[in-house]
Amino acid sequence: MKKEQVVNCQFSVWYPLFKKHTIKSLVLPIPQNVIDYLLDDGTLVVSGSENNNSQTQTNNSDSDEEDIQWTDDETTTAVTAPEFPEFKIRVQEAINVLGGCVFPKLNWSAPRDANWIALNSSLQCQSLCDIFLLFKSSDFITHDLTQPFLHCSDDSPDPTINYELVLRKWSELIPGAEFRCFVKENKVIAISQRDYTQHYQHIAKQEDSISSAILEFFRDHIQYQFPDEDFVLDVYRDSSGRVWLIDFNSFGEVTDSLLFTWEELTSGKNLTANQMQEDTALQDGPAFRYTTSEVTVQPSPCLSYRIPRDFLDLTTGEDAYKLIDFLKLGELIFSKYSFLTEPFL
Structure with a gap:
């Protein structure tokens, strides 16, 4: 497999040639700051949310139930997601043109390994927030951004790639x-x-x-x-x-x-x-x-990319016995290490 073959399989290369034989789609160039955000492991907050662009992390709890003062810092740190207002507007306009629901992908790959994290367990997206959630959770997307020419046999320099967001009109495919x-x-x-x-x-x-x-x-x-x-x-x-x-x-x-x-x-x-x-x-x-x-x-x-089934059962309450075992384990751990909450002499 040659690097030129990989380049030719980019969506924006073949779509103009076969546009009338495939699903209607729109292609948007991705700014470098958006690419940096997608590759940033430290950014846990998903950008693009309409209702909640920041989360609050409190280092000190005022709850009476907590006896240990872990830190003297009583300040509250606000974790704010980066904003991309112009890109967000372009994406939303494209989504609206395509009927309000889209299937997102990059130059080559779609985040098929990340559908488990979506609320509807689907790749259907209605906003930039939905897209970011899937992209930042996908190893397939990371591969596109970091190793697009993996397994290529030629030693020539890697071609320059202009990364693009591909939005395809949502279709219920069997x-x-x-x-x-x-x-x-x-x-x-x-x-x-x-x-x-x-x-x-x-x-x-x-x-x-x-x-x-x-x-x-x-x-x-x-x-x-x-x-x-x-x-x-x-x-x-x-x-x-x-x-x-x-x-x-x-x-x-x-x-x-x-x-x-x-x-x-x-x-x-x-x-x-x-x-x-x-x-x-x-x-x-x-x-x-x-x-x-x-x-x-x-x-x-794609199952290997998902969270353990036990975690899912606990969070949804689908398996009562697992929840009971989990609570018993918590009691056991608490009783074993309860001395940590006692005053030091």
Whole structure:
């Protein structure tokens, strides 16, 4: 994978070429101070909030229940999020143009690993505050900002990147209708179910029609139109059978190979529709893989980015027994270290 291939997969590079075949979107340049804010681990307050732009941290409590004076400093420190008024106005105007709800991403990645932190567990955003919350919680976004050319094989200097906020009109996409196509030398060599963690019965029933529709869309609108001959293409097939372009990705390890391996995709060996199939001579067209039954369902790869389930159960009260155990543990710790609250002799 070359650095030029990564550059060509930026949204603002391919969107003008395929605008009529994809979801309506707007692209806004990101000021350097916003990038600095997104990369600042020390800024815990999310900027852009309409109602609460600051939080108060009190170093000394006046509560009668607290017996220990940990500090002589009785001042109150206000932690204020940085403000970006001009950028905020431009973002809100763009959101309004796109119908009030958007799907945000950077040049390459969307914060799919951070949807757990949103109140609606969704990537749907209605304000800059919503976007900042997702971006500052996402390793995918951090990768875009710090290591966009990771896994590139050439030693040439890194190209200069002008970072952009991509706002896509919010659309309710059915996960079972999304597919990833692997293109080598301008030929689709493999197609994978995008959400391979679930079993969708309609895919097996419509395998031929899905594959035919995707290949027809590729030949008519994508083939020889994209700047590179090796790339990864994400598409969506709606209920009427029409195929839509969703995204382009680099043909390399930085992109999730889903139900294939990159060894299979780069070498062409064992590139069959079924992982257990050995004879490729009888296969006509690209290898098409999908989750064939409930038995082969896998956990979502984004689960590793979420908070522990026990923490979630405690905060929501979904598991009363865990809450009881937690309270008992608190009592045990308090009784064991209660001497700390006694006056020193």
